[in-house]
Amino acid sequence: xxxxxxxxxxxxxxxxxxxxxxxxxxxxxxxxxxxxxxxxxxxxxxxxxxxxxxxxxxxxxxxxxxxxxxxxxxxxxxxxxxxxxxxxxxxxxxxxxxxxxxxxxxxxxxxxxxxxxxxxxxxxxxxxxxxxxxxxxxxxxxxxxxxxxxxxxxxxxxxxxxxxxxxxxxxxxxxxxxxxxxxxxxxxxx
Amino acid sequence: xxxxxxxxxxxxxxxxxxxxxxxxxxxxxxxxxxxxxxxxxxxxxxxxxxxxxxxxxxxxxxxxxxxxxxxxxxxxxxxxxxxxxxxxxxxxxxxxxxxxxxxxxxxxxxxxxxxxxxxxxxxxxxxxxxxxxxxxxxxxxxxxxxxxxxxxxxxxxxxxxxxxxxxxxxxxxxxxxxxxxxxxxxxxxxxxxxxxxxxxxxxxxxxxxxxxxxxxxxxxxxxxxxxxxxxxxxxxxxxxxxxxxxxxxxxxxxxxxxxxxxxxxxxxxxxxxxxxxxxxxxxxxxxxxxxxxxxxxxxxxxxxxxx
Numbered sequence: 001x002x003x004x005x006x007x008x009x010x011x012x013x014x015x016x017x018x019x020x021x022x023x024x025x026x027x028x029x030x031x032x033x034x035x036x037x038x039x040x041x042x043x044x045x046x047x048x049x050x051x052x053x054x055x056x057x058x059x060x061x062x063x064x065x066x067x068x069x070x071x072x073x074x075x076x077x078x079x080x081x082x083x084x085x086x087x088x089x090x091x092x093x094x095x096x097x098x099x100x101x102x103x104x105x106x107x108x109x110x111x112x113x114x115x116x117x118x119x120x121x122x123x124x125x126x127x128x129x130x131x132x133x134x135x136x137x138x139x140x141x142x143x144x145x146x147x148x149x150x151x152x153x154x155x156x157x158x159x160x161x162x163x164x165x166x167x168x169x170x171x172x173x174x175x176x177x178x179x180x181x182x183x184x185x186x187x188x189x190x
Numbered sequence: 191x192x193x194x195x196x197x198x199x200x201x202x203x204x205x206x207x208x209x210x211x212x213x214x215x216x217x218x219x220x221x222x223x224x225x226x227x228x229x230x231x232x233x234x235x236x237x238x239x240x241x242x243x244x245x246x247x248x249x250x251x252x253x254x255x256x257x258x259x260x261x262x263x264x265x266x267x268x269x270x271x272x273x274x275x276x277x278x279x280x281x282x283x284x285x286x287x288x289x290x291x292x293x294x295x296x297x298x299x300x301x302x303x304x305x306x307x308x309x310x311x312x313x314x315x316x317x318x319x320x321x322x323x324x325x326x327x328x329x330x331x332x333x334x335x336x337x338x339x340x341x342x343x344x345x346x347x348x349x350x351x352x353x354x355x356x357x358x359x360x361x362x363x364x365x366x367x368x369x370x371x372x373x374x375x376x377x378x379x380x381x382x383x384x385x386x387x388x389x390x391x392x393x394x395x396x397x398x399x400x401x402x403x404x405x406x407x408x409x410x411x412x413x414x415x416x417x418x419x420x421x422x423x424x425x426x427x428x429x430x431x432x433x434x435x436x437x438x439x440x441x442x443x444x445x446x447x448x449x450x451x452x453x454x455x456x457x458x459x460x461x462x463x464x465x466x467x468x469x470x471x472x473x474x475x476x477x478x479x480x481x482x483x484x485x486x487x488x489x490x491x492x493x494x495x496x497x
Binding site: 007008009010011013014048049050051052053054055083084085086115117118120121139141142154177179180182183185 | 199202203206207210264268272273275276278279280281282284285322323326334337338339340343410411414415417418421422423424425426427490492493494495
């Protein structure tokens, strides 16, 4: 049907793939066991806010749900907008599973309201044994992960990224097209 | 299951289908007439096919060269690249090449035969005049053109027009040289003259009709791209404000610049029309501003509805 959609000029918004996200808990264990890379207890979900009452209602419900979940799990959450007009829900919790559950709460709430296509990515922060930070980025539309290791001056530590990829191959669906490993400068994670 | 807030626009789809059907019908009739009237129609088709081939495979380079656009790396235009990166991730499509043209005219275009060979070009004028969110809305409109494969669709759709125009011209030449026409019929009987006249007449009619239909199709493609782009960023009003800003600016640009750009209109975000020279609605490559704004308004209303 893709051909027909192109012919008729009616591409549909891409729906997010949510299931593969849960694989990150297993990946965290692999990373720590085989490379000494530990999660820093921070994660974020990034989406593009839509205009209108529909989205406002979704945001409101999301806010309420998040506060409840955070209270229950003992984690903290904050919401910031970046300069590209995307909204980040940043969650802090030492427990990886709580992080993933909170992230999934954001996904499922947005999807429930019909805003699934607005989801861009979610990010999980890690540090290698020497303290270098990197992130595992989950692309909702592809259902794949890729590592992103920012350096000062908007450069990327490609060596570390490829090392992470090699460690995780087989554990996680890693994005095969390197062109889609786009940089996320100015991440609101610590 | 996954839900979307936007019901499909059945009206737009059916109008586009209707236009394509008429174009296809015209195609078939025209080819049938050619075969009936000419002996060497293959030559015509081969020449026109050559045109089509060049346009199809080199559309990205042709358009870029015509607009004096140059490709930029992420280091040269980090913000623009970030915007495109994110929009592509939202829409789940491969990232096109990004180019900037030095033109002061505020505009943007996307070209290339498929998603792997696409180029997204913005002018310096648009970078200066639009706010970043508005620019993003324009980019998402252009990315929708890429996703809809509009260059391929429009090139193929305009093939008939090129073919008919070619036939008219070569028939007139053939008649003027008194060669009695095409290929084998070298004897100068009255019959050959009549056939040439008929061919010219038929081709001219086909040319006019296909011209109108491709323009109509182009307007529907624009509306589709507006719709898909607005849905992608989730804020239809941003695209509307970018449109208003650009079309307002377009009127104040020196005419010479605009005339040079007019042949490229089909690729543009907003058409470059010299002031005072009014396209009648039938000939326009883009729908009128009011029509585009009205559609965006409707989308905005759909967003406003509570779930």
